[in-house]
Amino acid sequence: MELSGTILAGPEYEPLEGRVVVESGTITGIEEVETASSDIVCPAFVNAHTHLGDSIAKEAGRGLSLDELVAPPDGLKHRLLADADRSELIESMRRSLSFMTAGGTAAFLEFREGGTAGVEALLEAAEGADIEPVVFGREEIDVLEVADGFGASGARDADFAAERTAARKADKPFGIHAGERDAHDINPALDLGPDFLVHMVHAEGIHLERLEDGDTPVVVCPRSNLVTGVGTPPVAELLERTTVALGTDNVMLNSPSMFREMEFVSKLCDVTDRDVLRMATAAGADIAGLNCGVIEPDREARLLVLDGDSDNLCGVQDPIRAVVRRAGASDVRNVVTPPK
Structure with a gap:
């Protein structure tokens, strides 16, 4: 060819x-x-952070706070997922995958709720699709038996030391949300030695210093942060210190369009278009271990x-x-x- x-x-x-x-x-x-x-x-694009289960509830929860929308275990998203029919969930994720593929995305890193059953549902949705899923399971250590890695909700929600140890023992990556609502959970997340962090909206000087060795990549999701009202990540400052990739986050909040995410970052943040394209392609691939x-x-x-x-x-x-x-x-x- x-x-x-x-x-x-x-x-x-x-x-x-x-x-x-x-x-x-x-x-x-x-x-x-x-x-x-x-x-x-x-x-082709690598969407470095998605929550595709939210495809069952697009644009739900208008006016709710971040915690009311997505905080485990009782946020709106989790209640809707618990009530969802499995076949409905799989079909809704399949439709989102089709949308992503048509929009130039060839791989994605998914934080999948629902433990082992949730991962299996996502993998079933991706069967036959021309897109590579890299799935980070949640909620139970045993999910590492079927998932590509573990995706933690955040250090404020629980002590994820056991999950971090299990992921390391299984030789699988461990990612964690940090600094989305405020800065309080960033240092505890970094103390776990994660393979990458997600959001880092409220990264401060002390946290940026800890990233300067470049060993801990960051995934930013600025459109999602705008919708939830938590602020804008310091993309330029993060890029000076480590690998930064781009994700679209919850389908409930935004379409999983990397075109829209790139345009938003390019026009909102003080970074070059070349940097943004790298964030949408090579950076996500590096985090996922894709060639x-x-x-x-x-x-x-x-x-x-x-x-x-x-x-x-x-x-x-x-x-x-x-x-x-x-x-x-x-x-x-x-x-x-x-x-x-």
């Missing part, structure tokens, strides 16, 4: 005219040649092809800026994923 057009190549996403050569689901070469194609070829997110030889071919001659994108002068700020699902010509 060959994909031609403007290629956003390498770790810096440098635009070049040419083609990407793919064999058996792996990028084998990038050739800089003249081409008649107006397509834009970039890495994608960059167009270069020996990477998995998880690629997004945009129609550069669409009514929306024709005349674009800066393809990186166009992908981050302007493009949308209607511009997607193709999403390439490795054969299963």
Whole structure:
């Protein structure tokens, strides 16, 4: 397979005219040649934080606080999940996965409620879909037997030392929400030695200093933070110290659109469009341990092809800026994923 057009190549996403050569689901070469194609070829997105179970209750809970919406065990989300029919839950997640795939997302990191049964429902929803689930189970240690890792709600909710130890013993990643409501749970979360943190809206100087070795990546979800009224994460400051990836968080609060998330961050935060594209691709892939997110030889071919001659994108002068700020699902010509 060959994909031609403007290629956003390498770790810096440098635009070049040419083609990407793919064999058996792996990028084998990038050739800089003249081409008649107006397509834009970039890495497909990795959504680094989702809660897809919320697909059963989109836009529910208007006017509720963060705790009233999502805090375990009695937040609105948890009550709705407890009452949901399993087949209804699976179908609603399947529909969200279809939406994500059509919007250029090739992989996602899911914090899945419901213990082992919740993980199994998500995996059933993802069967046959052209998207890679990386599932972080919750609520019981035994979930590590079926999940790819453990996703903790937050250090204010419980002592997750046992879960952290179990994840380490199973050689699986441990992620945890931190600094979403306030700063009080950030140091306790960092003390657990997590593989990544989610949110960090209220990161302060002492916390930023602890991130300076770059060993603890952060996933930010700014649209969700806006909806819940908790503030805006210090994205630029976080990027100076560690890997920062982008997630869309609860489907109840926002559509799982990486196009919308990128545009929001690019226009709200003092970061470059190249940084934002990396947050939406390579950074999430690195956290998930996936060999994608960059167009270069020996990477998995998880690629997004945009129609550069669409009514929306024709005349674009800066393809990186166009992908981050302007493009949308209607511009997607193709999403390439490795054969299963």
